[in-house]
Amino acid sequence: MDPHLESRATEHREGALSEVRNGNISGRIEIFNGLAEGNNSVDVLQSKNGHYWDLPASKISELMKLGNLEKASIHSLFTIVKRILDDRIEKKDEDIPQRVASVLKLVLQEIEQQVSKQADNMRKQSILYKSREDRYHSKIRALETLATGTTEENEVVMTQLQQMKVEKAKIEENKRREEQDLIKLRKEKDGCESQILSLNEKLMFTKTSYEENLSQLESKAEETKNKLEKKILELECLLTDSKKKVKELEDFSESKLLRWKRKEQRYRQFIDSKVGPLQELRLASESIKQEVSKIKNVYAEEFFNFGLNLKGLVEAAENYHSVLEENRKLYNEVQDLKGNIRVYCRVRPFLSGQNGKQTTMQYIGENGELVVINPSKPGKDSHRLFKFNKVFGPASTQEEVFRDTQPLIRSVLDGYNVCIFAYGQTGSGKTYTMTGPNMTSVADWGVNYRALNDLFNISQKRHSSIAYEIAVQMVEIYNEQVRDLLCNDSFPKRYPFLFSFLTTSLRNHAFSLAICKYYCLHPVKSTGDVLELMTVGLMNRSVGATALNERSSRSHSILTVHVRGTDLETDAVLRGCLHLVDLAGSERVDRSEAKGDRLREAQHINKSLSALGDVIFALAQKNAHVPYRNSKLTQVLQSSLGGQAKTLMFVQLNPDVESYSETISTLKFAERVSGVELGAARSNKEGRGIRELMEQVASLKDAAAKKDDEIGRLRSLKVSRDGERRSMSSPRCGSASPRRHSAGARSSQRVPQGKSSSEKAATDLENSSDYSEKHSEAGSQQSVDDFKHHKEFFRQSRLAVVGADKKFPEDSSLKFDAADGGKKPNDDIELLGFGEDDSEERLSDISDGVLSMGTETDASVNSIVEYTLFPEKAPLKPSTETTEKPCVPVKIPKPPTKQTQPGSSRSALSKSTSKIPSYRKATATATGSSSSAVKATKRWH
């Protein structure tokens, strides 16, 4: 066999087998089926000469190669495959394994069987189909015969059928649409039904509510109908009335119209008659205009001339002001000379929240005029005019107020005593003026701070010529008790600089040390010190609450500034004392609604203020008796009220209408105060001469001591004679001058048992003094002379004491024992003017070395301190029980001028000093014997 063909045959077989494996035999089966059903297609493997399976393998391979096997039937192909396999098996061809070939053979057999089965089935079916086809053909032929017979009918029927079909289609279409519509309608129907249901419900509800409303409306309608019927009736009545009125009005208007017409006629006639005169008037006005223009020119000329005159007047007015100013100065000088109490009035502004209130201050003049109006009593009497040295309006600043006060304050540095006090009802601005509302702001500083600041500044400016020492003291008078505001236990700890001042600067002056410690006289070196001290003082000040003023100060506060200046050239010493007093409110008790403690406070305040008034009026009337001792306030201020001091009173006013009556009484008081003449102020200067005199006086005291024995002797003689007389004629003795007698009796009580004769003599002197004072009040000239003699003697004695004190060596406190027979310094305090009772209390305090806050002091506190720190001439302290005369040993008291010859205190002083030379001899012999002088003075007390 050709190898090429062989390989092709193999390929073909393998391709056939792979097709069989893959099951790709459907096409072949179809072909096979086609054959089975009698398909006439030609089998390529079938020829007239037989079948191709008879062909040799090479031939088959060639057919395959050419693609002729494509159209071969399956049966043929199976046969070919079978033959090929048989052939291979027979030949034991190695190409196909035996077993595979046999399996394939089996598969092929199986496939062949099934294919043949199917072919049978298909043949049967095709036979069946063929019979059916025949039957159909016969039927068609029968129908065709029928159809040919009824063609026309058919055509008609067909067309009808067609039409019917179309119609049917349309109907179906319509039906479909209708069905859809029906579905829609059903849905709509459902919706409508639900709507109908809800509408029904609503309808029902509406119906019921409608029925209710209807019934209500019906009832209302019924009511309204009734009302309307009534109204209609009323309206009908009104209508008839108004018809009547209309009728009347018509009649009236007709008559009026007639009248107006008549009037119009008359006016027309009048206007016609006035046209002529009007024209004349026009002409006249033209001529007047011309005249006016002429007058204008004349007026302008005159106005110019007037301007020139006015200029002249302005110049004159300016001159007038300067003249006025000069007059004011002169007036002030006259007042200075007279020693009038100056009165400055200050009107407080309305406080915040009081805006829109009516003021009682109608006019405030530049020259101290003040017109007060009573708005509740309009008329002539509602105005009252007052005149003071100066009136400060509500807009005045602290600085303006101080500017007018400054000269007065400065005079303290020239050795004058000055007293400034603020008076007025609660809340009228006393504290504002004296202290100020706020210490931290310099612009707000009141008179107190400004005064001290000014004093420091000036003292520093003068330091090259005068060495000043300044000390302050602050006391409060509360419920008639004097309390030191700066003194308390912790004082030395809190103010070490002051304490060291007291213990070093004053250690050579034992009395001063003790008393300074006690009274807390605080040396100050700067405004800062003062601010600190005053803060303490103000904090300690008693503050209470009343309905009128929440922070109403219920006490009088007194800030005292002591100044001592030593002239560095002449050694002359001057002393000044400045009292700055913030009085407690002066309002009436009933108005402040005070009760209990507040009432007591108010009563004390009123008492002290009326005592102040009494003193001032006694001074104004130049009474011999001035009731200083009626209150602690007047006692403390005594030196500044009655002495040769300069006194200024700030009268504080509240502009409120409600305070009108208080304002008037305050102003009346102030008016009377401004009339008080204290006498010309006098400077406290002491030159070398005076100090020499003081030394001489010390020696005089020695001489006086020598006389003590004699006096004692005389006294014992007198007592024994009195005893004799009393035993002889007691009734006459009883009728002797009761005052003198009582004084004597008192003095005998006061002289302690076991005193020496000289002490008794001193007591006599005191009694004499007491008597003299009383007698002088009664107007006895002789007694006054006695009094003057004794006073002068006493004054000299006291100066001697001071001189002696000054001479104590550095550590005098240690030497007291030796120098004064074992007496302690506090024993000697008595010498400085304390009463016996007072001294006892104070001595115990001083010996303790601890002083408690608020210790009550006597009115003489201030004076004692003055005396102690800056010792000077001082009067005796008279008996506290009997006299109304000054008890404060600050100054030489004014002799009772009325009773003696008319003249000033100066004359009395010159008289008293003129006696001094007569003592000088004694001084020469007894210089330096201070201890005896001390004894003498002690006995005096």
Ligand SMILES: Nc1ncnc2c1ncn2[C@@H]1O[C@H](COP(=O)(O)OP(=O)(O)OP(=O)(O)O)[C@@H](O)[C@H]1O
């Ligand atoms: N000139 C003034 N300008 C502004 N406010 C003032 C003036 N004077 C007083 N005031 C105010 O009026 C009030 C009362 O004043 P102040 O406390 O000084 O009255 P007072 O007379 O001292 O009262 P008291 O008698 O209770 O001590 C305070 O609030 C104070 O600040």
